[in-house]
Amino acid sequence: YFEAKAGPGIEKLREYLKENTFVAYLLGKKNSGKGTYSKMFAEVIAPNRVEHFSIGDMIRGVDEELADPGRKKELMNFLEKEYRGWASLPEITSALEKRNTRTLLPTELILALVKREIGRREKKALFIDGFPRGMDQISYSLFFRDLIGYREDPDIFILIDLPEAVIDERIKYRRVCPECQTPRNLKLHTTKEVGYDEKKKEFYLICDNTGCPASAAGGQGAKMISKEGDESGIKPIRERLDMDAELMQKAISLHGIPKIILRNAVPVEGAEKIVDDYEITPEYSYEWDEKNKKVKVIEKPWIIKDDEGVPSYSLLPPPVLLSLIKQMVEILHL
Incomplete structure (x- = not known):
């Protein structure tokens, strides 16, 4: 590249x-x-x-x-x-x-x-x-x-x-492995495997660091967690x-x-003249497939408003x- x-x-x-x-x-x-x-x-x-x-x-x-x-x-x-x-x-x-x-x-x-x-x-x-x-x-x-x-x-x-909107969501959705401290982001940097807590109706990331103690013995990686206060974002x-x-x-x-x-x-308007699609930060969302008991990962370009309120792509x-x-x-x- x-x-x-x-x-x-x-x-x-x-x-x-x-x-x-x-x-x-x-x-x-x-x-x-x-x-x-x-x-x-x-x-x-x-x-x-x-x-x-x-x-x-x-x-x-x-x-x-x-x-x-x-x-x-x-x-x-x-x-x-x-x-x-x-x-x-x-x-x-x-x-x-x-x-x-x-x-x-x-x-x-x-x-x-x-x-x-x-x-x-x-x-x-x-x-x-x-x-x-x-x-x-x-x-x-x-x-x-x-x-x-x-x-x-x-x-x-x-x-x-x-843009502060980028910082805010980086903080709000960041997750860390409690075993190896590997960082990820539920919305912006997903893992290979994503879990779903049916009781809480919450999706969670599963650590995919091959050096993680939780997966060292061939088992599944640890459930990644948020840090206290992250839900407040930039406040x-x-x-x-x-x-x-x-x-x-x-x-x-x-x-x-x-x-x-x-x-x-x-800015989203005119972005195609400046950057390629693969240079834009993707946003991840999730759906639970009840029938197959699997998480469906949905990817699309992440659009935020910059500090002037202009719809923009984060790079x-x-x-x-x-x-x-x-x-x-x-x-x-x-």
Whole structure:
């Protein structure tokens, strides 16, 4: 697919990455696919030369360090030498130990931790996921590459435009295997087998991960379940979504740094001129065949309303990645 649609561009990027790197900041609302697109880019272009760097994963790693006395001491020694900021080291330690998903850590601390983490790794092209997160971090991002030793590398903002209706249904219908944690979506990413609870009159997905403990012995996969609160969709993260939208608007207005804009949705009207049918996200619904005691799976193109109320198709990841590849070639002047 990618070779057919962007073969020359892919070769140019591979050649570029043999001797060069870049820093790309992923900006998009929660669940917009930042990790998906950057990891797919690496897989298609150069797995050994591109890395998805998640600030959230880094902080979760710090949580593990804090739980280990020996590693915590090493971390504190590092911060004593490298951290510069308004909060004292005891205050920083307390912020780390008492943090929650609603409170952002001080930017100066994030920068120190990022510098340490990147210093441990081989230099590669970076997709930064999770920075900037606050309005104050937008200005820091303009000089971020200097702070992490990528002074001569191109830096790019990648803005992911995703209708909130897509995020809402991704959350409401997501399911996870309780045994192996494999994620799926009842409406958008079905499994090979689907079950039906006749008492509850509910359809459910059956995990099809071959490595799942539930099916390891040749049995049926586990019944996939929803996470508590998922039925509320985007309501619990409304504040976060608004902040993400504000950040993206701020980033668009910045001068001096190139931008890539990725759009997940296209209007239904005229879509046939832009995308192929197989590039559109399918929607799955189910019917129970009482006579044969089987679930019938029905597939059709998924139509949502974008944030302006326009009926639109949501795209699968490959065509969005294709846009990323083509725009990256242009920005790097390849």
